[in-house]
Amino acid sequence: METTSAVSALGALAQEHRLEIFRLLVRTGAGGLPVGDIAEKLTIAAPTLSFHLAQLKHAGLIHVRRDGRSLIYAANYDGMNGLMEFLTENCCREDGRVCTVPLCDPTEARIVRKKPKMKTKQ
Amino acid sequence: METTSAVSALGALAQEHRLEIFRLLVRTGAGGLPVGDIAEKLTIAAPTLSFHLAQLKHAGLIHVRRDGRSLIYAANYDGMNGLMEFLTENCCREDGRVCTVPLCDPTEARIVRKKPKMKTKQ
DNA sequence: TCCATACTTCCATTATTATCGAATTGAATG
């Protein structure tokens, strides 16, 4: 992930409604939710919700699939992990620093940890 | 950290210049940098930079101290950690999920890990 | 094929954000 896509992911999350939507989807898991359910749970007008979902999708934080008449939106955990990795990558770069990168996998319940190379200088 | 302050922290980082500024300060460490150095390294006009620094400060991601004529800005690692915690807290909530929270400490070079309670169901 | 459902796109309005020249504040120094 480079700066540009980090900015767009951060921008996507930097809005009350969208952060709520994203958190709801993350909590909901891989199964996802149809737009109508999201609208109902968060009481957001349909066009507004559609707009925000498009933003989140464009930022790579969620994805859609169709199920009959419904469009089912679900969190994209890879997208989220990418962002976390980017932020922590830029933390802890200089000597004498240590940082774990959180990687979440809702389906397999495992920890994957990159960058375990801790050069504990200082 | 609640939603409101998460939104403001995410919003603060969701801008090319500010993300660059923040990354620069994170890389620089607790010592920080005077505004002039930041302006020079990133080639941002003084009033614009001042505006962005105020945003980051307001979001709790950086802090200032004065040294003579210069104002020295430095990353606030607690602020960053808080945001990471918030994001990962909302990830991995349902059963069958595991997630580490990254906490960075540039001065002491240690790993602090909250929420190691992995209920590996499923 | 006609209708209802489930969303999205269009469009206009309003609100917020970014940018930088010019003026200002605050601290050090002769």
Add this chain to the structure above:
DNA sequence: CATTCAATTCGATAATAATGGAAGTATGGA
């Protein structure tokens, strides 16, 4: 206390984002 240096605040302009009513598109069923 006048001057310089470092950075901020002011103010005007331009750009971007959020919102929701009305109209449009795709799907499934009578």
